[in-house]
Amino acid sequence: MRLSVRRQSVPTNIRPMLEPLKLTEDDFALFFEILTSQHSNMVGVFLCTKWYLCSDLKWNPERVEKSLSHLMELKLVYNDERLGILMIDPGLGMNPIDEFRSPSQIKGAMKVMAFLPPSKIYKPLIAHLEALKRPWLKPIQRKLNELIGRRDSDD
Secondary structure, three states, rough: EEEEOOOOOEOOOOOHOOOOOOOHHHHHHHHHHHHOOOOOOOOOOOEHHHHHHHHHHOOHHHHHHHHHHHHHHHOOOEOOOOOOOOOOHHHHHOOOHHHHHOHHHHHHHHHHHOOOOOOHHHHHHHHHHHHHOHHHHHHHHHHHHHHHOOOOOOO
């Protein structure tokens, strides 16, 4: 079963899934906030600064930094603090991009990515998409490669 919150679908068994990682209550709250953030999008990569998280959760910056650092250590999220980009780990299976099938979904993802700044943060997502071996995701892979400054050589 999945629970829809703010247009994001989150598995209802998320807490048991994450239990082996020994997340603190703050870590879990921050992770859930990131998963369901109003700033998120269909690609799982979005502009969301530490200050947005502070405001949304009503936490001080130190509290956000502590939990965000722990989530990054565990590779649940990736953060490019300089650009204010957050990315949910694509390997968690909570990224809508895994389920894309229609051309309109690909087109929508391309529109979202048009607003993303260049960053190396996209590398794990590129690797994840390559591992899926779904030809219809190639335009997204190409765009992400452009955003990290790498040309896609196998076209």
